[in-house]
Amino acid sequence: MQSTKDLLNNYDFGSTYRVDRWWSQPMGVFIGLSLFVIYGTARLLYPIFNPSAPGIEYGSLLSPFFSPLLFSVSPESHHALFGMFPTFWPELLRSPAILILWAPLGLRLTCYYYRKAYYRAFLSDPPACAVSEGRRYKYAGETRVFLFQNLHRYFVYLGIIFICVLTFDAIRALFWHAPPGAPFWTGDVELHVGTLILGLNALLLSGYTFGCHSLRYLVGGNSRCFSCVSNPENKGKDPTISKRYTLWRFASSLNVNHSTWAWFSLFMVAFTDFYVWMVSIGVWPDIILLKL
């Protein structure tokens, strides 16, 4: 009987001893990521072609696709940090998402889980575990153009900044009807359905980002022993409860289900944008659940 390596080297594309439906997972990834890319591109372009109703914000709600909102396309924006786009900015690039979306997309593109998923789903490289990618098989690792994947450790820092921004957006969505020019916290405290959706979005993105493999290494790596007495961090304390160990355990507990967090947070960020978009153009109301 031939070894798996021989099979991978000498057989046609898709040859395998596996008897399960190995193709279902890469196909699901292909469909899911393709739908997200199509929706995300449409939403990125939407404000350029609909500047009068860009669907970016509604009252205290701000879509996560456009947050932080650096420049707005509408003079009535409540969230724009620096007002309208400057006049020299090309009209065909007047989407606030262009300025910021590269960071969360960079995080996902270089994410260890997504790399595995899209190499299989889009490049069939390999199609799945123990499935031949044909006679072209020659694994070279993530070299040459794929070296950009090493940027992941930096994208995770940006991802943490985005978590802070989106959490702030969710808190801000508790305050409504502040007088023009007054700080948002002077508004009425109201819990809307949109507030809960923004909060859940920030929570799921936190679960995804704080379970990152790079972050896990950042908080727990470069240490040979968490509990060793020689570790200066443990001086005078119970060695089993060093801060780094606690953080590492927390990141590890999220990391176990990193792929699940990845998919739920991806779906949620698109749904949150869709919700704010629909509310802003009046397709459905943002129901008030509680007023204080």
Ligand code: FES
């Ligand atoms: S490994 Fe997935 S976000 Fe870092």
